[in-house]
Amino acid sequence: MKLWKTSVHRLGSVANLGGVPQPRLDRLAALAVRGSRVTAGLALGGASAFGEFAFAVLAALAVAVPATRPRVFAVARALAGFEQWRLARFLGTESASGYSGPRALRYLALRSVVGGLGAGVFLLILWGAVTGAIMLWQLLDGQPLGGGDPVGTDQDWYDPIVVFLFGILLVFLAVQGLIGVAALERLLARRWLGPSEQERLRRRVSELATSRAAVVEAVNDERRRIERDLHDGVQQRLVALGMVLGRALRAEEPGRAGELLRQAHEEAQRALRDLREVTWRVYPVALDSGGLHVALESLAERSSLPVRLRFDLPARPDTATETVAYFVASEAVTNAAKHAGASRVDITVSAGDGAVVVRITDDGCGGAVPEGGGLSGLARRVAAADGEFTVDSPVGGPTTVTAVLPCG
Structure with a gap:
């Protein structure tokens, strides 16, 4: 992952030389990473859907026997746990814990259908890619599309345009299909595996408690930093200023006293700069005036x-x-x-x-x-x-x- 970030950063730097804004490059890179992750998750879900569908069919028969229900529900919870991991890892969907076996079984039965739809979309993408590659080879080789032409063996002038438009349509339908499957996956997960209102409330209370502790700690850190800046900076300047002024008062020669007063003035200016820096770090007034x-x-x-x-x-x-x-x-x-x-x-x-x-x-x-x-x-x-x-x-x-x- 770190190698990917470094590569994206270097590519962004090169593209910036061409005048592409860095924020836009960052958004495109994040979108590409997110799309790749979701696609991988949907592909994994499509592969697991066949096993889950077979299990759901067999489990529907097995639950009729009371003795087999605990084992069936345990397997259903284990498979639902795998789906929880997949959804959290690839689709970023939160889930609850402690759901019942029947609830997990109903979820698996519905999800296997959605996963089958996803597998169908990937098969259509594969079919489209293979067909497109064959058509492209035929176009480049001067052969008629499809291996034959009912009118003749020549290639029509509009064939490349038709192939291109047909390819764009297939890409659009494939992308929309994957987006729809991802939306259905999230919907099912929220309905059957998502946290309950009580669990959401507990999580929010825990987040608020952690946030409050973080605020208190941040305030304490800020106080310590201000005290350190004042002690190591402004206070030292003021001590030096007092010492120079004391030497000026004790000086007997007017020239020496004037030199010490000039040093005191410079020290006072440095103290003012340090104090201005401390106050700016506490809260810059430019935030209120200019944003x-x-x-x-x-x-x-x-x-x-x-x-x-x-x-x-x-x-x-x-x-x-x-x-x-x-x-x-x-x-x-x-x-x-x-x-x-x-x-x-x-x-x-x-x-x-x-x-x-x-x-x-x-x-x-x-x-x-x-x-x-x-x-x-x-x-x-x-x-x-x-x-x-x-x-x-x-x-x-x-x-x-x-x-x-x-x-x-």
Whole structure:
């Protein structure tokens, strides 16, 4: 999977040279990965449908004997467990636990029919591919399509056009068929294997409890960071300023006193810059006045590294989402400058599936640990917003930090 991500990243970089926007490339790559995963899941479901159909027929007869029911229901739950794994792994459909044997058996009986439809679609795709290959060979070889021509042995001028249009129609029908089978798979899973309302409520309560703990921990981390910045930065500047002013008061020569006052003025300016930096990291006022785009532009201007910003949001998100997105970008840029040895940082902000996607990539040495202090704090902050946070940082780089924040 990591090799695929690296390949997509390199292909995106090459395509960007041709002027293709990176957010569009990311969406196309994600769509391709998702489509491949769903197709593989449907193919596996089509293959398993034949065995499940045979089991459902035999089980319908076996349940008439009370002594065989426990074993039949146990096998039904095991097969339903396999389907749960397949749906979660390839189709991303959540499922419940603890369903009864009769419920699992009814699900398998219905799913075997849907799986058979999927197998039929794949067989039609195979038939269409073989037929298309034969027709293409016949066209290239100058033979009449189908191996014969009732009018003559010559090839009509419109044959390539007919073959092309017929192929497009078959591709469209095949794709729509697979989409329909996937929708039926999800519908059956939600109806027969999906979590009950009580289980959904328990999961939501657990998520809220975890989110609340993450919020508290994120606030504590922020307080510790502010205290550390004040102690190591502003406080040290003020101590140095007091010492220089004390020396100026004790100086007997006017020239020496003036030199010390000039040093004190410079130290006061540095203290003000450090204090301004701390207050900006607490909450940048640009978020309120200009929004996330302006705040990220200010972040890029203040960074010690060259930062390239791509901002592609059709509308301004809510303030909470903007705040989390900004701090994810800010902390990632800071880590790239302090620890990664990077020479450039790319920040991409785009929209996708009702969420704001923030992606920060640097060309540093890689090897970032997601459980580290700064990154784990970002993960908690994103989790508190019901978002997803991932870090891809192979040794040698590049490092990519991604946050997907729901909005709207």
